[in-house]
C-alpha cells in the first residue's frame with residue numbers, strides 16, 4: 001500500500017521509543033521505505049541496531065563525530081521524505097522545532113523537509129499540560145504541522161493522566177491517511193455489509209454469531225477515506241459507525257440484509273460482503289415467549305437466501321464482487337469452493353481458529369484468492385490496516 005513512499009522517522013528520547021519498533025516493522029510490511037533518525041537520548045532506550053534491522057536502512061544518530069556528514073545526510077533525507085514523523089516527540093524536540101533551533105540531526109532534518117510532518121508527543125502529564133508546551137504545540141499547528149494527540153493512562157513516572165504515546169495503530173492510520181491523499185477510489189460506489197444477523201425465535205430470543213463488525217467497519221471507513229461513496233449495511237454491533245460514509249442501513253435479520261442489498265446493488269461498482277450472515281433461521285417465529293418445560297424441545301430451521309450467491313448471479317460484468325470466508329477446517333479448499341460457487345471476483349479467507357484472527361479480534365490474518373487462482377497471504381495485522389491492504393488490491397484489479 002505504501003510502496004514507493006519514503007517515511008523518515010525522528011525518534012527522540014523517552015520510554016515510548018520501544019513502541020516505534022512496531023511502527024517501523026508495520027510500515028515495512030506495508031512496503032514503505034523507512035529511515036530512522038535517533039537523538040542520542042533515544043539510543044539509551046533502544047539500540048540503533050534494532051531500528052536498522054527493522055527498517056533495513058542505516059540509522060542516523062546525533063553524534064558529533066558524524067558532524068561532517070550532516071550537511072549531506074540531513075538534506076538528502078529531508079528531500080527524500082514523503083512524510084516525516086517525529087515520535088515519540090519530547091517537550092525538548094517540540095520546543096526546538098517551534099523556535100527554529102537546528103542543533104542536531106533530527107531538528108536539522110525536520111527543519112529542512114518540505115514533506116508533511118506529523119508529531120506524536122509523549123511526556124509526563126504536567127509537562128504536557130504546561131502552558132509553554134501547549135503554546136508550542138498550538139504554534140506548530142498554526143505553521144501546518146500535524147499532531148497525533150497522546151493518550152490518557154499510567155505513565156512511566158507512575159503518574160496517571162495524559163501523555164502516553166498514541167497507540168501504534170493510530171500512528172499508522174495517521175501516516176496512511178496523510179499519504180493516501182490521491183483518493184484512489186474517488187467516485188467509486190462501494191457497498192459493504194458488516195456485522196452479524198439476528199434470527200428471532202420469539203420476542204426475547206434470537207440466533208446470531210460473534211461478528212463484531214470491526215472488519216467491515218474498518219473497510220468502510222478506509223474506503224470512504226480513499227474517496228469512495230460508501231453504503232454500509234450493518235447488523236447490530238456495538239462499535240461506532242464510521243462518520244465519513246455516505247449511507248448507513250441498519251438491519252437485523254438476513255432477510256432484511258437481502259432486501260437492502262437488492263435495493264442498492266445496481267448502483268454499485270464494488271461490493272464487499274464482510275457480514276457473517278446466518279445461513280438458517282427458525283422456521284417458526286413464536287409471537288409469545290416460549291415457555292420452558294421439563295423435556296427437550298426441537299427447533300426446525302429453514303434456509304436463508306445466500307445473498308452473496310444471489311449477487312454473483314445478478315451482478316453486471318463491470319461490478320467487482322468480494323466475499324469473505326470464515327473457515328475452521330480445510331480453509332483454502334473451502335475458500336476456493338466459495339469463490340467458484342458464489343461467482344465472486346475475490347474471496348478473502350480467514351482461518352478463524354488462528355490466534356488474533358476472525359471474529360471480534362482487532363486483528364486478522366487472511367489469504368486473498370482471486371478468480372484466476374492467484375493467492376496473496378497476509379500475516380496478522382490490525383483490521384484497520386488490513387482494510388487498506390484489501391482496498392489497495394481491489395483498486396489495482398479494477399484499474400487493469
Ligand code: PMT
Nearest residue numbers: 211212213214215273276277306307308323324326359360
Ligand atoms: O465482524 P468481525 O468480528 O470483525 O469479524 C470479521 C469476520 C470474521 C466476520 C469476517 O472477516 C468474515 O470472515 N466474514 C464472513 C463470515 C461468514 O459468514 O463467512 P461464510 O463462509 O459463512 O460466508 C461466505 C460469504 O457469503 C460471506 O461473504 C458472507 O457475507 C456471504 N453470505 C453467507 C451466507 C448467506 N446467507 N449470505 C451471504 O451473503
